[in-house]
Every structure is written in C-alpha cells, then in structure tokens.
Amino acid sequence: MMKPILSVLLMAFVSCTSAFAENMVSGTGFFITADGYIATNNHVVDNTSEIAIRDFHENVYKVTVVRRDVANDVAILKITEVNEKASLRDVKPSLTGFPALPIRPSIGVLKGESAFTVGFPRPELQGDEAKITEGIISSLSGIEGEPNHFQISVPIQPGNSGGPLIDKSGHVIGLTSSHLLANATLRTDGSLPENVNYAVKSNYLLELASTVPGLLDKLPKQTGNKVKPFTEAAADAEHAVVFILAVKGGDTEDAGSQATPKGIPKYEADAALAEMYRQAGLNYQSKEYFKALQLYGKAAELGYAPAQAALGLMYERGEGVSRDPQEAIKWYKKGAAGGNPDAQIYLTNCYSYGWGVEKNYAEALKWYNTAAESGYAPGQYSLGLLYEEGRGVGKDLPAAFHWYVKAAAQNHSNAEMKVGFFYASGWSVARDYVEAVKWYNKAVAAGNATAENNLGVMYENGYGIGKDLKIAAAWYYKAATHGNVFGQANVGRCYLNGLGIDRDYPKALKWLDPAANAGNAAAQYNLGRMYANGWGTAKDVALATTWYRKSAAQGNREASAALSELGAG
Numbered sequence: 001m002m003k004p005i006l007s008v009l010l011m012a013f014v015s016c017t018s019a020f021a022e023n024m025v026s027g028t029g030f031f032i033t034a035d036g037y038i039a040t041n042n043h044v045v046d047n048t049s050e051i052a053i054r055d056f057h058e059n060v061y062k063v064t065v066v067r068r069d070v071a072n073d074v075a076i077l078k079i080t081e082v083n084e085k086a087s088l089r090d091v092k093p094s095l096t097g098f099p100a101l102p103i104r105p106s107i108g109v110l111k112g113e114s115a116f117t118v119g120f121p122r123p124e125l126q127g128d129e130a131k132i133t134e135g136i137i138s139s140l141s142g143i144e145g146e147p148n149h150f151q152i153s154v155p156i157q158p159g160n161s162g163g164p165l166i167d168k169s170g171h172v173i174g175l176t177s178s179h180l181l182a183n184a185t186l187r188t189d190g191s192l193p194e195n196v197n198y199a200v201k202s203n204y205l206l207e208l209a210s211t212v213p214g215l216l217d218k219l220p221k222q223t224g225n226k227v228k229p230f231t232e233a234a235a236d237a238e239h240a241v242v243f244i245l246a247v248k249g250g251d252t253e254d255a256g257s258q259a260t261p262k263g264i265p266k267y268e269a270d271a272a273l274a275e276m277y278r279q280a281g282l283n284y285q286s287k288e289y290f291k292a293l294q295l296y297g298k299a300a301e302l303g304y305a306p307a308q309a310a311l312g313l314m315y316e317r318g319e320g321v322s323r324d325p326q327e328a329i330k331w332y333k334k335g336a337a338g339g340n341p342d343a344q345i346y347l348t349n350c351y352s353y354g355w356g357v358e359k360n361y362a363e364a365l366k367w368y369n370t371a372a373e374s375g376y377a378p379g380q381y382s383l384g385l386l387y388e389e390g391r392g393v394g395k396d397l398p399a400a401f402h403w404y405v406k407a408a409a410q411n412h413s414n415a416e417m418k419v420g421f422f423y424a425s426g427w428s429v430a431r432d433y434v435e436a437v438k439w440y441n442k443a444v445a446a447g448n449a450t451a452e453n454n455l456g457v458m459y460e461n462g463y464g465i466g467k468d469l470k471i472a473a474a475w476y477y478k479a480a481t482h483g484n485v486f487g488q489a490n491v492g493r494c495y496l497n498g499l500g501i502d503r504d505y506p507k508a509l510k511w512l513d514p515a516a517n518a519g520n521a522a523a524q525y526n527l528g529r530m531y532a533n534g535w536g537t538a539k540d541v542a543l544a545t546t547w548y549r550k551s552a553a554q555g556n557r558e559a560s561a562a563l564s565e566l567g568a569g
Contacts, residue, residue, distance in 0.1 A: 024245055024246060024247055024248060025044065025048070025245075025246050025248055026120060026123055026159055026243065026244060026245050026246070027040060027041065027044030027045075027120075027159060027160075027161040027162045027163075027244045027246075028040065028044075028118075028119035028120050028159065028160055028161060028162045028163035028176075028241055028242070028243065028244060029044070029053060029077065029162045029163075029241070029242045029244050030101055030162075030163065030164045030172070030237075030240045030241045030242065031098040031099060031100040031101065031240045031242065032076075032100050032101065032103065032172075032205075032209070032219060032220075033097075033098070033100050033215070033218040033219060033220075034097020034098050034099075034100050034218070034220075035097060035098070035218065036061075036078055036079035036098055037066070037076060037077070037078050037100075037212075037215060037218070038053065038063060038076070038077040038078070038079070038242060039074070039075070039076055039077075039162070039164075039172075039175065039205055040075050040077065040161070040162030040175070040244060041073050041074065041075065041161045041162040041175055041177050041200070042068045042069060042070055042072075042073045042074055042075040043073055043161065043177075044075070044161050044162045044244055044246065045065055045068075045075050045077065045244070045246055046068075046070075046075075047248065048246035048247055048248055049247050049248075050062075050246065050247040051063050051064070051065070051077065051244065051245075051246045051247075052244075052245050052246075053077070053079070053242040053243065053244050053245075054242060054243045054245075055098070055242050056099070056130075056238060056239045056240075056241070056242075060291075061079045061080075062079070062080055063077040063078060063079050063080060064077065064078060064080045065077055066078045066212060067208050067209075067211055067212055068208075069204060069207070069208045072148055072200060072204040072208075073175075073177055073200055074175065074200055074204050074205050074208050075162075075208075076205075076208055076209060076212065076215075098240075099236070099239040099240045100219070100220050100240060101164055101166070101170070101171070101172050101220065101236070101237065101240045102170070102171050102172065102219070102220040102221060102222050102223060103171065103172045103202050103205060103206060103219060103220075103222075104167060104169075104171035104172065104173050104202060104222055105202060105203055105206060106150070106173050106174060106201035106202040106203045107203060109137060109140070109150070109167070109173050109201075110137070111137055111138070111139060111140055112136055112137060113136060113137045113167060113168070113173075114134065114135075114136055114167070114168045115134065115135060115136060115137055115152060115154055115165050115166060115167055115168075115173065115174075116132060116133060116134035116135070116154060116165075116166055116230075116233075116234065116237075117132070117133055117134075117154050117156065117160065117163045117164060117165050117166065117176045117199075117237075118130050118131070118132050118163060118164065118166075118234065118237040118238050118241045119131060119156070119159060119160035119161075119162075119163030119176065119241065120159045120160070120163075120241075120243045121156065121157035121158065121159040121160050122157055122158055122159050123159055123243070130238050130241055130243075132234050132237075132238070133154050133155040133156065134154060134230075135152055135153030135154035135155065135195060136152070136153050136154075137150050137151075137152060138150075138151040138152055138153050138196075139151035142198050143198075148200060148201060148204065149174075149177070149198040149199060149200055149201065150165070150173075150174055150198065150199045150201060151196065151197070151198055152165065152174075152176075152195075152197050152198065152199050153195040153196075153197070154176065154195070154197060154199075155195050155197070156176045156197045158447075160176050161176065161177055161178075162175055162176070162177075162244065163175065163176045163241060164176075164237060164240070164241065165199040165202075166233065166237050168227045168228065168230075168233070169222075169223060169224065169225055169226060169227060169228060169233075170223060170228045170232075170233040170236055170237070171222055171223070172202055172205075173199075173201070173202050174199035174200055174201050174202050175199055175200045175202075175205065176197065176198075176199045177198055177199055177200050178197070178198045289314070289319045289320025289321070290320045292310075292314065292319070292320060293311070293314055293319075293320040293321055295307075296310050296311040296314065297311060300331060300334070300335075303338065305334070305335045305338030305339060305340035305343060306335070306340050306342065307335075308331045308332075308334045308335035308338065308340065308343060309331070309332065309335040309340045309342040309343035309346060310342075311331045312327075312328045312329070312330070312331030312332040312335060312343065312346060313328070313346060315327040315328035315331065316328040316346070316355075316356075325350075325355060325356030325357075326356060328350075328356055329347070329350060329356045329357055331343075332346045332347040332350065333347060336367060336370075339374070341371040341374060341376035341378065341379050344367045344368075344370055344371040344376075344379065345367075345368075345371055345376075345378060345379055345382060347367050348364045348365075348367040348368045348371070348382075349364075351363045351364035351367070352364040352391070352392060361392035361393070364392060365386070365392060365393060368382060368383045368386065369383065371383075372403060372406070375410070377406075377407040377410040377411075377412040377415065378407070378412065380403045380404075380406045380407035380410075380412070380415070381403070381404065381407040381412050381414055381415045381418075383403045384399075384400045384401070384402075384403035384404040384407065384415065384418065385400070386400075387399040387400035387403065388400035388418075397422075397427050397428035398428040400418075400422075400428070401419070401422050401427070401428045401429060403415075404418040404419050404422065405419055408439065408442070411442070411446065413442075413443045413446035413447070413448040413451070414443075414448065414450075416439050416440075416442040416443035416446070416448070416451065417439070417440065417443040417448050417450050417451040417454065419439045420435075420436045420437070420438075420439030420440040420442075420443065420451060420454065421436070421454065423435040423436035423439065424436035424454070424458070424463065424464075432464075433458065433463040433464025433465075434464040434465075435464075436454075436458065436463070436464055437455070437458050437463070437464040437465050439451075440454050440455040440458065441455065444475070444478075447482065449478075449479045449482035449483060449484035449487060450479070450484060450486070452475050452476075452478045452479035452482065452484065452487060453475065453476060453479035453484050453486045453487040453490060455475045456471075456472045456473070456474075456475030456476040456479065456487070456490060457472070457490075458472075459471045459472035459475065460472035460499070460500075468500075469494075469499050469500030470500045470501070471500075472494075472499070472500055473491065473494045473499060473500030473501045474500075475487075476490040476491040476494060477491045479491075480492075480511055485514075485515050485518045485519075485520050485523075486515075486520065488511045488512070488514055488515035488518075488520070488523065489511075489512065489515040489516075489520045489522050489523035489526070490522075491511050492507075492508045492509075492510075492511035492512035492515060492523060492526060493508075493512075493522065493523075493526055495507040495508035495511065496508035496512070496526055496529070496530070496535070505530065505535045505536025505537075506536050508526075508530065508535075508536060509527075509530060509536045509537055512526050512527045512530070513527065516547060516550075519550075519554075521550075521551045521554035521555070521556045521559070522551070522556065524547045524548075524550045524551035524554075524556070524559065525547070525548065525551040525556050525558055525559040525562070527547045528543075528544045528545070528546075528547035528548040528551065528559065528562060529544070529562070530544075531543045531544035531547065532544035532548075532562070532566070541566065544562075544566070545563065545566060547559075548560075548562045548563045548566070549563065
C-alpha cells in the first residue's frame with residue numbers, strides 16, 4: 001500500500017524556483033562568507049548559461065557555480081565580475097565584507113524549533129522586495145522519512161528556493177527547497193495540507209563547502225544559543241540574502257564539481273544584467289532604470305535583437321527615459337527585423353492599437369504571422385487569440401485551434417489550456433473529454449490556474465475521467481490559491497455545500513467573497529445565500545438582495561428565483 005501513496009507524494013514534491021521571464025528563472029541565495037561565496041539550491045542554477053545576483057544594496061554581480069551537489073540539491077556560487085559601469089561601492093564590499101550568515105550543523109536541530117526564511121517568492125507577481133515568513137520544524141525527515149530534508153511549516157512559494165532556513169539565534173539550519181501540492185494528500189486521505197514544505201539540511205551545505213579549499217575557515221562562527229529578537233534576526237538575514245536571476249539553457253561544462261559558463265557573448269551578459277536592473281527599477285529606485293537603459297542600449301547598438309526589444313519596451317513605458325513612441329517603434333522594428341519574436345509581438349501590438357503608428361491590422365497580422373511561423377509559441381498563442389476573438393481578422397475557430405495546437409506542442413501552458421477547452425466545448429473539433437483532460441493535465445503541470453479549475457470541473461462531473469469530488473475540490477483549491485476567480489468561486493461552493501470536503505462556512509465565505517467582488521455570478525449567488533440564511537456570518541437580507549441582484553443581472557436564473565422568493569424582484 002505504500003508504493004502508490006509514495007508515487008503520488010513524490011509527484012507533488014515540487015521545487016520552488018520561479019519562472020521570472022520567458023527565458024529566465026529566479027530564486028534566492030545567501031552569503032556564507034564575507035568575500036562573496038553564496039549558497040543556494042542546485043536546481044536554481046542547473047542548466048543555466050548566465051547567472052547574476054542582486055544584493056541588499058541593489059548592487060548587481062555576475063556569479064559562477066563553484067561547487068554543486070546534485071543529489072542533495074545544494075550549490076555554492078562565487079562573485080566573479082561586477083558591471084563595468086558600477087561605482088567603487090559596487091565593486092568592493094564594505095570594510096567588514098559581505099554580511100554572511102553563520103551555519104549551524106543540522107544534526108542538533110530539534111523537532112518543534114522555531115524557524116524562518118527570507119526570500120523572493122514569485123517576483124513577477126509579488127515584486128522583488130524580500131519577504132519574511134516563519135514557522136517551526138515539523139519533522140526531522142522528508143517524504144516517506146528520507147533523511148536529507150526537514151519538513152517545515154514555514155510558508156514558501158516559487159522563488160523561495162535556495163533561501164536560508166534560520167533558527168531563533170540567527171543561524172542557518174537549512175535551505176528552503178520545495179513544497180507539497182494540495183491535491184496530493186486530498187487524493188490519498190481526503191485532507192488539504194497547509195504549509196507542508198521542505199528544506200535541505202545544513203549538514204549537506206557544510207559537506208559541500210568542505211570540498212572547496214579553505215572555504216570552511218572563512219565561514220562565520222556560530223554566535224551561541226542566545227535567542228535574538230526576531231526583528232533583529234530577520235534584518236540580519238535580509239541583508240545577507242540575494243536575489244538570483246539566471247538565463248535558462250546554454251552550454252555549461254563541469255570540471256570535477258565545478259561548472260562555469262562558456263561561449264557567452266559579452267553583449268548577452270550585458271542584456272541579462274540589464275533585465276535585472278530593469279526589474280529592480282520597477283520595484284525600487286528610478287536610478288536602476290538608467291543602468292538598464294545604458295546596458296540595453298549598449299547591447300542593442302551591437303545588434304543584439306533581444307536587447308533592442310527590451311530597449312523599445314523601456315521607451316514605450318517611460319522607464320528611465322521620457323516616453324517616446326517613435327524611439328520605441330524604431331527599436332521594435334530593428335529587433336523584429338533581427339528575428340526577435342518579442343520585438344515582433346510588441347510591434348504587432350503597436351499596429352493593433354495604433355500606439356506610435358497608425359492602426360494597421362494588416363501590418364499587425366503580418367508580424368503576428370512572422371512570429372508564429374518562426375515557431376515562437378507566444379506568437380502562435382497570440383495569433384490563436386486573434387482568430388478566436390475576431391480582433392482585426394474574421395473570427396475563425398478552426399484557425400485559432402490550429403495555432404493553439406502548434407503553441408501547445410511547445411508546452412505553452414495557456415495554449416495547452418485552450419486546446420483542452422476546445423476539446424471540452426466541441427469548438428471546431430469533435431467534443432472529446434478524454435482529450436480535454438489530457439491537455440488540461442499538461443497545462444496544470446506548468447501551473448496554469450485556469451486549467452487547474454477546468455480540470456476540477458472534469459473531475460466533479462466525471463467528464464473524460466472517473467468522477468471524484470475530492471480531487472475536484474483539490475484542483476479548485478489550487479486554482480483559487482493561484483488567484484483564479486473561477487477556482488475561488490468553485491472551492492467556496494465546495495466548502496458551502498460540502499462537496500468533496502467538509503462543509504465549512506467561514507472558509508466558504510473566505511473564497512466566495514473575492515470571487516463575488518471580482519464579478520463572478522455564481523459566487524455572487526452563493527454569497528447571497530450565505531447572507532440570506534446567516535451561514536457563517538450575520539444574517540443580512542439587504543446584503544443578500546444586493547448580491548442576488550448582481551448575479552441575476554448577469555443572467556443567473558437561480559439568483560433571479562431567489563430574488564422572487566425574497567419579494568425583491
């Protein structure tokens with residue numbers, strides 16, 4: 001009986017890196033020495049061709065992998081180069097060096113100890129200011145008792161990977177790495193897990209450090225068992241953590257346990273650093289825009305098409321420079337002519353909406369087709385949307401399906417979701433629920449929230465798969481936690497009616513409220529029911545009437561009937 005359960009759980013044991021951009025991943029690391037050695041998870045920097053970090057003071061450095069332990073998911077990085085335009089403060093650490101954290105051997109850690117982490121979860125959604133979360137050591141072992149991990153209740157999300165797990169004295173006792181998916185335990189025992197996360201034990205970091213000559217002698221000494229005030233320990237940790245941005249793919253070669261980038265043109269490195277500066281500018285100080293503009297400009301003048309696209313975007317948005325539609329269009333055209341699909345899509349949007357140029361659907365369609373025909377999945381997906389919605393072209397569902405299928409074949413999650421939806425709806429293709437489930441499963445593997453909700457619908461109704469309300473509720477819950485309004489409405493309905501999970505009015509109210517306020521008619525109706533009957537909240541007929549009316553205005557017949565019963569019409 002253990003094997004099936006183990007296989008389900010292992011499938012749900014997912015790493016916490018974040019897809020920062022189309023060709024980049026982000027994660028967290030932290031200084032372990034004053035001269036610039038950094039620890040993180042191996043999966044953060046695995047299969048990457050260029051790695052940069054940004055420290056607390058917003059200085060940006062290039063780093064290389066010095067040692068990696070693939071089996072235990074630990075890597076040690078070292079600062080190797082700073083941006084050539086950096087100031088003296090950027091080039092050198094302070095007199096006392098980088099703010100490294102002391103490491104405590106994990107062999108002495110006790111179950112129930114308090115712990116916290118600092119990291120950069122989902123920077124593309126939550127911004128790249130460091131986030132602090134706390135909890136306890138829930139278990140001294142990982143899934144099925146494996147010894148390399150702690151189970152922790154410290155909340156972590158994609159982007160937290162590689163962050164320090166810190167005890168109450170300010171010592172690193174592990175590296176946050178992964179979490180358990182909600183549907184895994186619901187599928188096996190009918191419960192929804194909360195804060196079931198994992199951290200690699202610090203002993204494996206110390207073992208890897210011992211393979212670098214002289215590194216152990218550079219590590220900060222432990223400061224004893226004196227408990228630090230939490231705000232002080234958190235501040236120390238925030239100064240020591242770094243935001244990691246890495247370019248996916250490219251050639252790396254290992255020399256023993258050492259890996260270094262090879263064959264990377266200098267202007268590509270400048271563009272990678274520029275992207276970090278641009279993102280820093282979005283969330284911090286406008287001075288970062290200027291750094292991004294300089295680096296993108298340098299790479300763009302050298303003919304690097306991705307930098308030309310990015311430079312055009314900065315002129316379009318007015319980042320670090322006055323908004324200049326003509327300059328943006330100039331760089332978009334250069335990037336598009338250079339074969340950069342991002343520039344082609346940006347240029348298409350300009351022609352579609354008449355920004356900086358006269359509106360020209362024919363020209364827009366030309367560049368959409370260019371990007372799509374070149375095999376660029378986002379371009380293929382965008383072209384599919386044009387045909388599905390009939391924007392600038394005649395509405396053509398078969399053509400939309402054609403381009404969605406092409407993009408889906410490249411693992412574009414939105415396209416995979418669309419292909420599943422077309423099969424489920426029978427749009428331009430014979431209705432095939434089994435095929436729909438297959439494509440929804442592909443999309444949810446990439447974290448597509450709409451597909452998560454849609455897969456829940458399939459399980460709830462038994463479309464193309466065995467009917468299973470528990471699993472349906474799990475997918476609704478996952479979609480809801482990813483911000484999907486339909487998922488919020490559906491998981492709220494499950495808690496309200498006891499579908500697949502125990503009836504829980506407070507939780508129903510928690511999920512129905514944001515969905516109703518976002519305009520979901522089903523959530524508005526169910527929220528009205530709660531106020532009309534006083535379920536989980538004070539009975540309020542006036543408020544119930546308000547929600548029923550909002551829902552009825554969108555055509556919800558049940559809401560209209562409820563209004564009639566209340567005599568509200």
